Amino acid sequence: MKIALVNPVARRAEGYHTIGTRIPHLGLQVLARLVPPEHSVEIIDEIFGSHDTQRLLEGRGYDLVGVTAYSSGSTRAYELAAICRGRGLRCIMGGPHASAKPQEALGHFDSVAVGECDEIWPTIISAAAAGRLQRQYEGKLSDLSAGFGAADQARQPINGRYDVGCIQTSRGCPVGCDFCSVTRFNGTEIRRRSIDAIVDEWNRTTRKFLFVVDDNFFGVGPSHAAWAKELLRAIIRRGKGRLWFSQTTLNMGADSEGLRLAYRAGCRGMLIGFETFNATDLQQYHKGVNAKALDHYRQRVEGFHRAGIAVFGGFIVGGDGDTEDTVSDTVLRAVQIGVDIIQVTNLTPLPGTKLYDRLLAEGRIFAADYPADWERYSFVETVFNPKGVSARRLDETICELRYAAATEPWVWRRTLKALWHTRSLSTAMFVHGMNQGWVRLARHQSPRDVERFGKPAGGKRMDKISRSFRLALKPATSSG
Ligand code: B12
Ligand code: SF4
Known part of the structure; x- marks a missing residue:
C-alpha cells in the first residue's frame, strides 16, 4: 500500500508556520517510522501551504490517507476527507x-x-491492506520504555523541508491544567523513553537545532528531576552537539544543578507556562505548581538566566480575573521579572478539557458553529465571553499590544538584556530569532487585524499605545 500522512492547517493560519522556523510534525514522523517495510509512506504538511494538497492526494496513487489534526486544523481536515471520499480514497x-x-x-x-x-498503527495498516478498516480504533498510552516514541528523523514532507529537528523524550504531565488537553490525552504520569534510545535518535538528527517537544521536560517531583539529570548527563557524554529548546514547569528554575546540566547539554531556552499573575485565576486553571511560586516568579527566571538559559514565557489572557488593563499589565510584569520571549495567547477552550466543559455549561462559548468554527480555536481569537472584558475588546487590545512590541528596538532590547542576564551569545541569538519571529508574525497578521478592527495597523491610536507602552517599559528594562 502507498500511504499519505497529512497535517492540515487552518486556512486562516496559512503562511503563519513558515514565516519563522519550519517545525517538523513529529507525530507524523513517528507514525512514518512505524509503517511496515512492505508499504510506503509520504508526508504532506500544509505548513508549507495547502495549494498542492488536492493535486497530491489525487495524483500520487495513495491507498490510504491518514490525517492528523489539532482542533484548529480539523475544519480543513474535514475538507480533505471530502476530497478523499470523492475519489474513493480510504481515509482515517x-x-x-x-x-x-x-x-x-x-x-x-x-x-x-x-x-x-x-x-x-501497524494493525490499522494491515487491516486497511486487507480491506477491513474498522470505523474506530482505540489507542492506549504507549509503552515508551519498549522503544515507542522514536521518529523517522530523516523523513521530510514531499511538499517542503523542515529546518529544525524535533524529538520527544517523555510524554504526559501530572499538573492537569484545566485549559490543556495533555494530561487527559497523554496521562498523568510522565512516561520516559530509555536513555539509550533517546541518545541514539539524538545522534541520528541532522539539524543543529532541536525542539524537544516533551510536555514537561523536568517534571515536578524529585524522581522526575533525577531522571532528567541522568538524561542530560548522557547527552553531555554521548550526544552530538546540538542546541535545543524545550518546555517545562517553573520549578526547574530552582534546581541549579539541573539547569547547569541542561545548558551544558545544549539547552538555550525553556518555554514556561506562567499563564497569569492572578492567584485566583491560577487556582481556577488548576496550576498549583505556579500558584505556589507566584511570589518567586522573578527568582525562578533568574535561576534559568544564571545557568545561561533563556525563558520563553507563555501567558494567557481572558481568564475570569482579566480586564482590558490586565493584558498590558501582564506584558509589563513579564518584562519586569525578566522573561526574554513573551507569548500572549487567548484563553481557548479546547474540546476535551475541563475549561471547555465549564464554559459550555455556563453558556459562554459563542464560536460554536462546528466544525466551521474549530478553525477559530487557534489561540489568537477569543471564542467565548470573558467575564471582565468583551471578547472583541480583548482581541483588539492584544492586537494593539502585538504592534507595540513588534518593533526592532523592542527586539534588540530583549536581545541585549538576554545577553546581559545569561552571558551566553548563543542564548541571546536564540532570543533574537524568536522575538524577530513575533515581528514577522505581527506583519503577517496585519491585514487580518485591519479587516477585523477596521483601522490601519500603525494608525494614530496604535502609535499612542505604542509610545506609552515603550515609555512604560523604560524603567523596567533599565533596572532589569
Ligand atoms: C510540539 C507542539 C507544538 C509545535 C508544533 C509542532 C508540530 N508541527 O506539530 C508548535 C510549538 C508549533 C505548536 C503550536 C501550537 N499548538 Co501545540 N503542541 C505541541 C506538543 C507539545 C507536542 C506535539 C507532539 O509532537 N507530540 C508527539 C506526537 C508523537 O504525538 P501526536 O502528534 O499526538 O501523535 C500521536 C497520536 O495523536 C496519534 N496520531 C496523531 N495523528 C494521527 C493520525 C493518524 C492517521 C493516526 C492513526 C494516529 C495519529 O498517533 C501519534 C503517536 O501516538 C503538543 C502536546 C502533546 N503532548 O502532544 C501540543 C498540542 C498538540 N498543541 C496544541 C495547541 C492548541 C497548539 C496551538 C494552537 C497553541 C498556541 N499556543 O498557539 C499552536 C498552533 C499549532 C497549529 N497547527 O495551528 C494542543 C492541541 C489540542 C487541540 N485539541 O487542538 C496540544 C495537545 C497541547 C495542549 N495545549 O493541549 N505545538
Ligand atoms: S503544565 Fe503544561 S503540559 Fe502540563 S497540564 Fe499544564 S499546560 Fe499542560
Missing part, C-alpha cells in the same frame, strides 16, 4: 482533535483512531 483521522471528538470525526472520515496510536 487521528490526533488531538479526533481523540476529543471521535463521533464528529466519524461523520467525515472512514475511520477514526483515538489516543496515542504507536502500538496500534
